[in-house]
Amino acid sequence: MITLEKRAGPSKVWAFATPLLAVALTMIVGGILFAVLGKDPFETIRTIFLDPLFSEFAWFYRPQLLIKGAPLVLIAIGLSFGFRAGVWNIGAEGQYIMGAICGAAVGLALYPMESRLIFPLMVLAGAFGGWAWAMVPGILRVKFGTNEILVSLMLVYVAEQMLASMALGAMRNPEGMGFPGSRNLAQYPSAANLELIKDSGMHWGIVAALIAVIFAYVTLSRHIFGFQVRLTGQSPRAAKFASVNPARMILICLGISGALAGMAGLFEVAGPAGQISIDFNVGYGFTAIIVAFLGRLHPIGILLAGGLMALTYIGGEIAQSNLGLPGAAIQLLQGMLLFFLLAVDVLTNYRIKFGKGGTV
Amino acid sequence: MTLKTLLAGATLALGFASGAFADAHQTKVGFVYVGPVGDGGWTYEHNQARLAVEAEFGDAVETVFVESVPEGPDAERVMSQMALGGADLIFTTSFGYMDPTINVAAKFPDVKFEHATGFKRADNVSTYSARFYEGRAVQGHIAGQMTTSNVIGYIGSFPIPEVVRGINAAYIHAKAVNPDVEFKIVWAYTWFDPAKEAEAASVLIEQGADVILQHTDSTAPQAAAQSAGNVVTFGQASDMAEFGPFPRVSSIIDNWAPYYIARTRAVMDGTWTSTDTWDGIGAGMVGIGEISSAVPAEIKASAEALRDSLADGSYHAFTGPVNKQDGSAWLADGETADDGTLAGMNFYVEGITGDVPQ
Numbered sequence: 003m004i005t006l007e008k009r010a011g012p013s014k015v016w017a018f019a020t021p022l023l024a025v026a027l028t029m030i031v032g033g034i035l036f037a038v039l040g041k042d043p044f045e046t047i048r049t050i051f052l053d054p055l056f057s058e059f060a061w062f063y064r065p066q067l068l069i070k071g072a073p074l075v076l077i078a079i080g081l082s083f084g085f086r087a088g089v090w091n092i093g094a095e096g097q098y099i100m101g102a103i104c105g106a107a108v109g110l111a112l113y114p115m116e117s118r119l120i121f122p123l124m125v126l127a128g129a130f131g132g133w134a135w136a137m138v139p140g141i142l143r144v145k146f147g148t149n150e151i152l153v154s155l156m157l158v159y160v161a162e163q164m165l166a167s168m169a170l171g172a173m174r175n176p177e178g179m180g181f182p183g184s185r186n187l188a189q190y191p192s193a194a195n196l197e198l199i200k201d202s203g204m205h206w207g208i209v210a211a212l213i214a215v216i217f218a219y220v221t222l223s224r225h226i227f228g229f230q231v232r233l234t235g236q237s238p239r240a241a242k243f244a245s246v247n248p249a250r251m252i253l254i255c256l257g258i259s260g261a262l263a264g265m266a267g268l269f270e271v272a273g274p275a276g277q278i279s280i281d282f283n284v285g286y287g288f289t290a291i292i293v294a295f296l297g298r299l300h301p302i303g304i305l306l307a308g309g310l311m312a313l314t315y316i317g318g319e320i321a322q323s324n325l326g327l328p329g330a331a332i333q334l335l336q337g338m339l340l341f342f343l344l345a346v347d348v349l350t351n352y353r354i355k356f357g358k359g360g361t362v
Numbered sequence: 363m364t365l366k367t368l369l370a371g372a373t374l375a376l377g378f379a380s381g382a383f384a385d386a387h388q389t390k391v392g393f394v395y396v397g398p399v400g401d402g403g404w405t406y407e408h409n410q411a412r413l414a415v416e417a418e419f420g421d422a423v424e425t426v427f428v429e430s431v432p433e434g435p436d437a438e439r440v441m442s443q444m445a446l447g448g449a450d451l452i453f454t455t456s457f458g459y460m461d462p463t464i465n466v467a468a469k470f471p472d473v474k475f476e477h478a479t480g481f482k483r484a485d486n487v488s489t490y491s492a493r494f495y496e497g498r499a500v501q502g503h504i505a506g507q508m509t510t511s512n513v514i515g516y517i518g519s520f521p522i523p524e525v526v527r528g529i530n531a532a533y534i535h536a537k538a539v540n541p542d543v544e545f546k547i548v549w550a551y552t553w554f555d556p557a558k559e560a561e562a563a564s565v566l567i568e569q570g571a572d573v574i575l576q577h578t579d580s581t582a583p584q585a586a587a588q589s590a591g592n593v594v595t596f597g598q599a600s601d602m603a604e605f606g607p608f609p610r611v612s613s614i615i616d617n618w619a620p621y622y623i624a625r626t627r628a629v630m631d632g633t634w635t636s637t638d639t640w641d642g643i644g645a646g647m648v649g650i651g652e653i654s655s656a657v658p659a660e661i662k663a664s665a666e667a668l669r670d671s672l673a674d675g676s677y678h679a680f681t682g683p684v685n686k687q688d689g690s691a692w693l694a695d696g697e698t699a700d701d702g703t704l705a706g707m708n709f710y711v712e713g714i715t716g717d718v719p720q
Contacts (some may be wrong), residue, residue, distance in 0.1 A: 059446045066439050166551055170521060170719050181481075181522055181706075186461065274435035278459065280520055280551060284432040319440055322428040323447060329398060329430040 050317030065203020071312035073266040077290035080262030084255035093154030096161035096289025097132035101264020101269035104131025109193035132264015140256035155305035195273030207269025287318040392444035393427035396456035397554035403579030403599035411618035433458025493642030495531035497614035499679040506536030515566025556582035613651030684714035
């Protein structure tokens with residue numbers, strides 16, 4: 003008989019091993035799924051996980067991994083502060099949209115002026131937009147005790163409507179022949195978030211993501227604020243005694259995640275996407291939640307998890323176009339990853355015991 | 363560059379080559395889809411045309427596709443991937459792929475691109491679209507006579523000229539046969555989202571609509587109408603015959619196969635040039651699905667006559683007198699709309715209530 007026994011404390015070894023185990027299980031079950039779909043499982047797994055890095059066209063895919071991974075990492079880092087402190091910001095997608103709208107608004111308002119100050123201003127406006135949108139659930143929670151999960155999630159849909167209205171109205175390209183969508187910021191030198199080194203994929207968003215990882219690492223491990231965040235998450239009562247102000251903690255955590263999500267939106271709209279369009283957002287804000295948990299809410303873990311998630315997107319597209327794998331199979335694979343992670347997480351807190359039940 | 367070559371060589375040696383080397387004689391054609399191939403509508407028909415290309419050329423052509431590609435930077439990557447994978451011709455089948463197509467085409471001057479429903483072209487980018495509004499005219503003609511509540515519901519996707527044009531064409535022809543008709547328009551802001559589409563249909567039915575026209579691609583509105591029992595629908599993009607003879611009484615069918623085959627052949631012959639194609643019922647790009655037995659014979663006959671007059675060019679779906687919504691004159695008596703105005707249409711005609719979202 004197999005029983006589960008609670009560990010005295012979370013296992014350090016398993017805390018590191020479970021994400022790897024989850025990836026391995028995903029590959030195995032994914033492989034079986036692909037075999038059932040009539041594809042060679044080894045070739046498919048190799049295409050998804052290795053081709054973007056090592057194939058003939060890897061020089062094209064590697065920069066794409068950075069472009070796809072950076073917003074995920076940037077948003078997930080922000081979310082990890084709140085998630086550690088028990089502040090559940092589910093609406094990063096909305097903050098991402100609002101950041102893009104506010105940042106793009108600055109750029110579009112100044113068009114066609116050229117100045118080195120425009121892009122930094124846009125970044126600030128983007129961060130402000132995301133921060134302000136996150137403050138809505140924050141203030142409602144602090145003042146009226148509303149549930150920030152629901153409020154932040156619902157505000158995603160409000161932000162989507164705002165986005166549509168901007169693309170169709172205020173920000174519509176006057177030279178766009180009546181079609182929705184703003185001017186292309188990527189074609190406006192002062193506002194463009196272009197590659198810093200040609201063909202490297204490296205744009206300011208990737209730099210920002212790396213800085214955020216380092217900043218988060220230092221804050222969480224070396225700074226009193228990091229200690230307070232962890233304490234609030236583990237034991238809100240103890241945190242109170244340590245004179246942590248819970249309201250302040252909620253606002254700071256939501257503020258950080260909102261600002262980073264807003265910046266991610268700005269870097270995306272000024273670079274790879276180029277314009278405010280009705281369907282500008284493609285779910286980075288939601289996928290980042292998976293990335294944050296897959297990375298154990300640890301900055302380095304999030305960096306790796308963001309890379310892995312980007313890999314499944316890009317490898318998944320290669321598998322679709324080269325092997326004819328259906329798109330839904332890729333989404334299933336990504337879902338499996340989170341599912342297995344949550345499932346094997348039990349090993350961190352419990353020990354599996356084999357043998358007869360009843361022995362105490 | 364040397365590093366690149368080195369890496370490529372190394373990966374080859376390791377046997378990691380993706381196997382994307384196309385046969386030198388084989389023409390590779392790529393398709394980028396906005397929805398899943400099983401959407402039963404827009405993407406389904408593009409995929410049918412892809413299969414028709416395969417059937418036509420057999421082993422001389424290889425086709426590849428990626429489905430459910432978001433309109434934005436992801437689309438750009440998918441197209442680049444196809445071009446790198448050796449595609450000679452790439453069909454990008456949604457309006458939102460316009461800028462990505464232009465960007466990628468600039469990087470791959472030897473690859474030919476075909477962008478559906480857009481207006482930006484380049485030396486290696488053609489555009490093509492169908493005059494769906496001709497089909498909408500026939501729908502409006504039937505819908506105006508089938509309604510008893512005089513309320514026709516319309517599920518719009520995005521307020522872009524193509525969709526606004528469809529609403530206007532349907533309204534003008536519904537009004538012509540039923541002066542009391544009223545249009546209720548719901549914008550779904552999606553091309554394909556069964557849940558949202560079903561919700562939009564239910565809202566319209568609750569508001570008294572007994573005919574639902576849709577410019578979204580799933581069959582969800584058909585199912586919603588079926589369960590309501592007394593609501594008429596039309597198939598969109600695809601025949602959706604499984605919902606006939608009622609609620610689906612007719613349909614607009616996109617038939618891309620002849621165009622795709624012709625363009626593939628042009629690439630094979632080396633005669634491909636950048637063009638702008640906008641074909642309607644006459645050229646066979648727009649088909650009117652079988653008008654079902656639920657439609658009275660005289661309505662069916664007049665609808666078919668309308669279809670035939672649109673096909674042979676004796677009648678234009680936008681023929682004056684037509685005023686704009688604000689009452690200002692647009693088309694004088696007997697005047698027909700020019701393609702330029704139609705291509706950028708962002709206003710309603712007189713009689714439609716509500717505003718084009720902006």
